[in-house]
Amino acid sequence: MPEDVKSPAPPPPPEGEPKPTAEKPAAAAPAAPAKPAAPAKPAGPVPVPWTSPLVEKYRSQYGSGLEAQTYLGQNYLTVDRALIPDILRLLRDEEQFDYCVDVTAVHYPKREKQFDVVWILYSFPRNERMRVKTQIADGASIPSCVSIWATANWLEREVYDMFGIKFDGHPDLKRILLPDGWKGHPLRKDYGILQQDQEWVQINLGIESGQ
Amino acid sequence: MSIRESTNDVSNLDLDTPDKTYLDSNELIINMGPQHPATHGVLRVILKLDGERVLGTECVIGYLHRGVEKIAENRTYTMFNPYVDRMDYVAAVSNGLGYCEAVEKLLNVEAPARAQYIRVILTELNRIASHQLWLGTHALDIGAMTPLFYTFRDREEILKIFERYCGARLTTHAFRIGGCQYETYAGFEKDVNNFLTFFAPKIDEYETLLTTNRIWLERTKNVGVISGEDAIALGVTGPVLRASGVKWDLRKAQPYAAYSKFDFEIPIGENGDTYDRYLVRMAEMRQSMRIIEQAVNSIPEGPIMGKVPKVIKPPVGEIYHSIEAPKGELGYFIVSDGSTQPYRLRVRPPSLVNLQALDIMVRGLLVADVVAVIGTIDIVLGEVDR
Numbered sequence: 377m378p379e380d381v382k383s384p385a386p387p388p389p390p391e392g393e394p395k396p397t398a399e400k401p402a403a404a405a406p407a408a409p410a411k412p413a414a415p416a417k418p419a420g421p422v423p424v425p426w427t428s429p430l431v432e433k434y435r436s437q438y439g440s441g442l443e444a445q446t447y448l449g450q451n452y453l454t455v456d457r458a459l460i461p462d463i464l465r466l467l468r469d470e471e472q473f474d475y476c477v478d479v480t481a482v483h484y485p486k487r488e489k490q491f492d493v494v495w496i497l498y499s500f501p502r503n504e505r506m507r508v509k510t511q512i513a514d515g516a517s518i519p520s521c522v523s524i525w526a527t528a529n530w531l532e533r534e535v536y537d538m539f540g541i542k543f544d545g546h547p548d549l550k551r552i553l554l555p556d557g558w559k560g561h562p563l564r565k566d567y568g569i570l571q572q573d574q575e576w577v578q579i580n581l582g583i584e585s586g587q
Numbered sequence: 588m589s590i591r592e593s594t595n596d597v598s599n600l601d602l603d604t605p606d607k608t609y610l611d612s613n614e615l616i617i618n619m620g621p622q623h624p625a626t627h628g629v630l631r632v633i634l635k636l637d638g639e640r641v642l643g644t645e646c647v648i649g650y651l652h653r654g655v656e657k658i659a660e661n662r663t664y665t666m667f668n669p670y671v672d673r674m675d676y677v678a679a680v681s682n683g684l685g686y687c688e689a690v691e692k693l694l695n696v697e698a699p700a701r702a703q704y705i706r707v708i709l710t711e712l713n714r715i716a717s718h719q720l721w722l723g724t725h726a727l728d729i730g731a732m733t734p735l736f737y738t739f740r741d742r743e744e745i746l747k748i749f750e751r752y753c754g755a756r757l758t759t760h761a762f763r764i765g766g767c768q769y770e771t772y773a774g775f776e777k778d779v780n781n782f783l784t785f786f787a788p789k790i791d792e793y794e795t796l797l798t799t800n801r802i803w804l805e806r807t808k809n810v811g812v813i814s815g816e817d818a819i820a821l822g823v824t825g826p827v828l829r830a831s832g833v834k835w836d837l838r839k840a841q842p843y844a845a846y847s848k849f850d851f852e853i854p855i856g857e858n859g860d861t862y863d864r865y866l867v868r869m870a871e872m873r874q875s876m877r878i879i880e881q882a883v884n885s886i887p888e889g890p891i892m893g894k895v896p897k898v899i900k901p902p903v904g905e906i907y908h909s910i911e912a913p914k915g916e917l918g919y920f921i922v923s924d925g926s927t928q929p930y931r932l933r934v935r936p937p938s939l940v941n942l943q944a945l946d947i948m949v950r951g952l953l954v955a956d957v958v959a960v961i962g963t964i965d966i967v968l969g970e971v972d973r
Binding site: 421423447448450474475476477478480482483494496500503505507525526527529530531534538551552554555562563567569 | 648649652654656657661692693695819820821822823833835840841902904905906907909916918920922930931933935939940943972973
């Protein structure tokens with residue numbers, strides 16, 4: 377009986393509206409460079425120190441190796457690479473962060489230690505989220521946390537695939553989304569999409585890439 | 588032991604030394620997919636078998652990889668918005684909600700109340716549509732053909748509402764950063780209410796086909812069991828986690844949009860098998876209807892767009908925001924360097940993480956059950972591969 381759901385005169389989807397939006401980007405684009413200069417935007421919220429019994433406990437244990445901050449109500453620990461396996465294990469065993477939501481990385485090519493590796497954790501008993509971050513240099517490896525959270529298996533493989541970061545002790549570290557023979561790690565900032573495109577087009581189609 | 592006797596008894600099966608089993612056979616490696624109707628897309632599963640018995644699996648994914656996260660780094664925040672619809676394309680509205688809310692959080696703004704209500708209504712409609720598609724295809728995989736026609740027929744009514752609201756049926760791009768682009772059309776409330784009265788008996792109809800169907804019970808009860816502890820360790824979320832008895836739903840645990848204003852329950856299962864996951868999703872559709880009913884009859888007046896600059900330029904910082912998508916926890920981790928483009932945008936896809944549990948769920952089952960278990964996890968390969 378689909379008929380009885382139909383409204384008697386189905387009004388057409390708003391037709392007048394898409395048109396102005398189509399023009400909007402064009403109008404906004406030239407205005408964009410002028411804007412930030414004029415109002416002198418406030419820098420926005422800044423990270424503030426995060427204080428909690430958890431942080432106090434680990435700070436007394438590990439000293440200056442970790443820094444705890446809150447940004448927009450979200451807590452994160454920045455930890456020395458050497459402390460990573462200990463901290464992650466303690467967070468699960470003692471602090472009940474039993475669910476590893478995600479493992480990911482960020483590439484900062486201009487920094488000496490080029491990569492941030494980020495673990496997003498959640499605790500079911502505490503209903504609390506936190507992130508753990510560490511910095512590592514290009515080519516350095518990091519201990520795998522598959523033995524702590526089984527879910528890290530594929531997530532670490534993806535980080536390896538996209539950034540080339542190696543995880544020590546991972547049971548099966550190989551590419552996950554890209555084909556095995558793929559060259560390079562696409563989410564690095566120095567990975568050129570256009571070069572890749574030109575190369576592929578030349579090899580496979582035998583023509584110059586139009587990009 | 589004859590083959591006939593042994594079909595449902597795994598206790599005598601020594602999984603570590605497959606040569607000592609009843610056929611005294613060697614292991615057989617077979618390839619399922621990537622072009623296989625029961626894998627819901629291009630998923631390739633390598634099965635290690637002993638006869639019909641699954642000893643282990645390995646998933647090969649990435650066939651639909653489009654580099655969504657890299658695309659995000661090369662687009663402005665606004666331009667990237669439609670791309671998220673193409674991840675879990677059967678629940679595009681949920682993807683858009685998660686993305687818009689994450690960027691709003693990064694901008695430290697909130698969508699107005701009216702926009703939040705519209706968002707909840709459309710997202711819950713989309714949850715029903717996603718579950719309908721899951722039910723139809725899952726039942727078809729197991730051999731029940733009728734539910735597919737029923738669910739697709741009824742899903743059409745939801746897609747019609749989407750089409751009237753924003754002009755698109757599937758990849759809707761319904762929301763914008765800061766609120767909604769479109770005001771509700773005249774008759775929106777009536778359409779949604781009509782849908783609710785239309786759909787309530789339809790769920791019962793689905794259930795008469797399946798819930799006590801003997802074949803359905805045989806094929807789903809005690810198939811693909813995963814315990815609550817295993818599910819948590821594997822990061823499984825959504826209906827799969829809840830069917831294992833863990834009462835956790837982000838809409839309740841960490842409410843977003845307007846969910847804290849509505850009264851609904853979190854259905855959970857007990858056994859963590861395929862049948863319980865079926866029951867949980869059926870109950871979830873009913874709960875979604877409850878939410879929609881409350882929301883659509885109390886949409887507040889007011890603006891639908893918050894105070895968001897035309898050029899979206901979040902301050903330097905990083906944020907993680909997640910929502911309860913139909914398949915589980917869908918999260919966005921965004922790093923801003925203060926420019927108009929995300930410095931890094933990570934999507935935490937529920938389908939990918941849930942798919943990882945396939946191996947533990949199918950060990951010791953038969954090949955035919957693999958199909959049932961892939962269906963019950965409810966994956967969309969567009970989201971697994973991104």
